[in-house]
Amino acid sequence: MSSTGPKRPGAGDSDASAEPAALQPRARATRLAILTAAAEHFARNGYHATSLDSVLADSGGTKGALYFHFASKEALARAVIAEMVQGWGDLRGHISRPGLDPLAALLALVDEVVRGLIEDPIARGGTRLLNDLPRRARDVGGHYGRGERDAAALLGQAAQAGLLRDGIEPALVARQIVALIAGHRQICDAAADRHSLRQRVDEAWTLLLPTIATDAWLATWRAAKPG
Amino acid sequence: MSSTGPKRPGAGDSDASAEPAALQPRARATRLAILTAAAEHFARNGYHATSLDSVLADSGGTKGALYFHFASKEALARAVIAEMVQGWGDLRGHISRPGLDPLAALLALVDEVVRGLIEDPIARGGTRLLNDLPRRARDVGGHYGRGERDAAALLGQAAQAGLLRDGIEPALVARQIVALIAGHRQICDAAADRHSLRQRVDEAWTLLLPTIATDAWLATWRAAKPG
DNA sequence: CATGAAACATACCAGTGGGTGTGTTTGCGT
DNA sequence: ACGCAAACACACCCACTGGTATGTTTCATG
Numbered sequence: 001m002s003s004t005g006p007k008r009p010g011a012g013d014s015d016a017s018a019e020p021a022a023l024q025p026r027a028r029a030t031r032l033a034i035l036t037a038a039a040e041h042f043a044r045n046g047y048h049a050t051s052l053d054s055v056l057a058d059s060g061g062t063k064g065a066l067y068f069h070f071a072s073k074e075a076l077a078r079a080v081i082a083e084m085v086q087g088w089g090d091l092r093g094h095i096s097r098p099g100l101d102p103l104a105a106l107l108a109l110v111d112e113v114v115r116g117l118i119e120d121p122i123a124r125g126g127t128r129l130l131n132d133l134p135r136r137a138r139d140v141g142g143h144y145g146r147g148e149r150d151a152a153a154l155l156g157q158a159a160q161a162g163l164l165r166d167g168i169e170p171a172l173v174a175r176q177i178v179a180l181i182a183g184h185r186q187i188c189d190a191a192a193d194r195h196s197l198r199q200r201v202d203e204a205w206t207l208l209l210p211t212i213a214t215d216a217w218l219a220t221w222r223a224a225k226p227g
Numbered sequence: 228m229s230s231t232g233p234k235r236p237g238a239g240d241s242d243a244s245a246e247p248a249a250l251q252p253r254a255r256a257t258r259l260a261i262l263t264a265a266a267e268h269f270a271r272n273g274y275h276a277t278s279l280d281s282v283l284a285d286s287g288g289t290k291g292a293l294y295f296h297f298a299s300k301e302a303l304a305r306a307v308i309a310e311m312v313q314g315w316g317d318l319r320g321h322i323s324r325p326g327l328d329p330l331a332a333l334l335a336l337v338d339e340v341v342r343g344l345i346e347d348p349i350a351r352g353g354t355r356l357l358n359d360l361p362r363r364a365r366d367v368g369g370h371y372g373r374g375e376r377d378a379a380a381l382l383g384q385a386a387q388a389g390l391l392r393d394g395i396e397p398a399l400v401a402r403q404i405v406a407l408i409a410g411h412r413q414i415c416d417a418a419a420d421r422h423s424l425r426q427r428v429d430e431a432w433t434l435l436l437p438t439i440a441t442d443a444w445l446a447t448w449r450a451a452k453p454g
Numbered sequence: 455c456a457t458g459a460a461a462c463a464t465a466c467c468a469g470t471g472g473g474t475g476t477g478t479t480t481g482c483g484t
Numbered sequence: 485a486c487g488c489a490a491a492c493a494c495a496c497c498c499a500c501t502g503g504t505a506t507g508t509t510t511c512a513t514g
Contacts, residue, residue, distance in 0.1 A: 024510090024512090027462090030462080047275075048273065052502065061463095062462070065462050073501095073503090132359070138417065143417075144414045172430050173434065179410030181410070182409075182410035183410025183411070186358060191372075192362060203399050203402065204406070207438065251481070253480080254490075279471070289492065289494070290473085292493080300473090
């Protein structure tokens with residue numbers, strides 16, 4: 001009971017992601033192992049159906065290691081989401097290439113997101129947690145809203161660059177794109193066939209792009225895309 | 228242990244929905260009360276976070292009543308899904324009005340589905356269960372696939388009636404429509420604002436319909452729709 | 455090499471929740 | 485009225501799980 005013990009990073013105050021950044025390399029490795037194993041279990045069985053014991057069995061860690069790094073199961077889940085969000089943030093810089101118009105950048109961004117939703121356990125677990133976590137524990141609507149704003153920003157730049165048809169509202173289209181991805185991911189997940197996500201999103205683009213983009217942009221795009 | 232007891236409808240064989248249809252009116256009432264309360268809890272907290280004690284407290288029933296009608300918690304959840312699916316089946320007949328072209332019928336069908344996703348606890352709980360239920364317990368991809376086939380059928384009729392533009396593939400568009408609805412529902416649910424679902428789906432139509440429907444159909448549609 | 459904190463390991467606890475066994479009421483046929 | 489099954493009520497069980505308390509190892513630092 002005495003508070004003479006060391007202030008453990010996970011059991012600290014109530015902020016979501018402290019990340020003391022003073023972790024020894026071994027600690028970072030075990031933390032990542034637990035986080036990844038947890039994300040995989042969350043992606044497969046959801047939040048409540050995932051037991052910490054099973055996660056620890058897969059990760060090779062123990063209860064002590066877990067509760068040293070994370071204050072609770074909920075904090076562990078939030079850490080998975082935070083890791084996913086950070087990955088999406090890093091993705092922005094990874095996309096920007098010179099000579100890439102805003103619309104093509106949006107295409108590339110979505111492609112990377114889809115890639116993560118298929119391959120990356122963190123992204124797969126995180127997206128599922130957005131719906132499985134109890135309401136108070138998830139930043140309500142914040143993550144989807146951010147995706148919508150990011151897409152709307154790129155679409156706004158595309159509109160100013162004259163790449164979009166007249167009357168196309170960036171915010172509206174952005175909402176549809178995010179919903180499309182979320183919906184297809186959900187359907188693929190329900191069918192246990194997440195690899196078909198790429199094809200479904202490609203089909204969505206073939207239907208959506210002629211609606212929003214100018215003929216000139218479509219011509220250059222069709223000329224540039226493989227196949 | 229002796230098998231002299233009555234064969235209880237829920238605890239019967241392994242088929243999903245026996246529905247003995249010989250239930251006394253009181254039994255049907257309690258069954259529906261439990262089913263509805265369970266659907267509400269499933270919709271709010273998901274499958275695993277829902278305790279049978281809490282739904283029984285809400286429904287007024289007891290463990291005895293529950294396990295008389297349903298063999299297990301999983302069977303209860305499957306019954307909610309089955310009820311939702313049956314409601315969607317009945318919806319087909321409820322839509323068909325004379326003088327309604329296939330495309331308008333699709334619009335009406337989607338509108339009724341959206342209405343159910345906002346108001347009907349069975350539909351709200353059932354859709355959530357499609358993702359929360361363990362994989363073996365949910366008809367993998369069957370329900371979404373059926374929605375896609377239904378939409379594709381109506382779009383096929385619309386194409387044959389000359390209501391769609393050239394080059395529009397019914398199956399492809401149907402997949403996008405189902406994904407759109409599923410995605411928007413998911414986003415609205417995450418934001419705890421399910422009433423905005425109608426507006427979001429309306430926005431999707433304003434973006435999608437000009438792409439797939441002929442100008443003639445759009446003219447009559449814009450003339451007929453309120454507002 | 456001593457020392458204290460960081461980074462784990464292990465045994466254990468207490469609440470919870472799905473499921474069961476048995477008793478009790480309701481309703482229907484005769 | 486009587487019997488019997490349907491339809492429920494209630495007490496109980498126990499496996500499981502998140503969390504904790506305490507002991508043990510690793511590592512940086514002087």
